[in-house]
Amino acid sequence: MTFLELAKLRFSSRKYKSQPVENEKILKVLEAARVAPSASNKQPWKFVVFTQPESLSKAYQMYHREWFKQAPVVILACAEVDKAWVRAEDNKNHADIDLAIAIDHITLQATELNLATCWICNFYVEKTKQLFNLPAHIEPIAILTLAYPEDNSNPERHNFQRKKLEDIVNWETFN
Numbered sequence: 001m002t003f004l005e006l007a008k009l010r011f012s013s014r015k016y017k018s019q020p021v022e023n024e025k026i027l028k029v030l031e032a033a034r035v036a037p038s039a040s041n042k043q044p045w046k047f048v049v050f051t052q053p054e055s056l057s058k059a060y061q062m063y064h065r066e067w068f069k070q071a072p073v074v075i076l077a078c079a080e081v082d083k084a085w086v087r088a089e090d091n092k093n094h095a096d097i098d099l100a101i102a103i104d105h106i107t108l109q110a111t112e113l114n115l116a117t118c119w120i121c122n123f124y125v126e127k128t129k130q131l132f133n134l135p136a137h138i139e140p141i142a143i144l145t146l147a148y149p150e151d152n153s154n155p156e157r158h159n160f161q162r163k164k165l166e167d168i169v170n171w172e173t174f175n
Helices: 003-009 023-034 053-062 066-070 095-112 125-131 155-161
Strands: 045-050 073-080 116-120 138-147
Touching: 003 095, 003 155, 023 045, 023 095, 045 053, 045 095, 053 073, 053 125, 073 095, 095 116, 095 138, 125 138
Parallel strands: none
Antiparallel strands: 045 073, 073 138, 116 138
């Protein structure tokens, strides 16, 4: 399978089988995050993985949708903002960008393993900080579900659900 074929297979799943995800597969998706590039190789990320019923029950409080509670694995992706590279010109902290790259590595690795993910950004941030007693320098950025999918998506959807290349690319100058 080519990279583009893999990328087209990846989708945001919201319906999961009750089948547990094997620990080896969880470790493999986390390894994909570990090797992700980051600005100045700072790697300003932390991941909290929930797999046990008691911790999952707590994790399910981070987001209000019922489908979320089907996920047998939940990953809280956090940025270590104090460890990230900061662009000198405008003080842009790149922790969220670096973490997004690592999360994307997770989603693509999961797809290769026939697992499903859903990237959740609209969650209860303050409640999450309190639930897990996150230090001030740790910013929860996203939640990921990890599961065997009950649903699927058509890889050809990109032909009609995505903008055309000419609508997003300019050559030599910004038009």
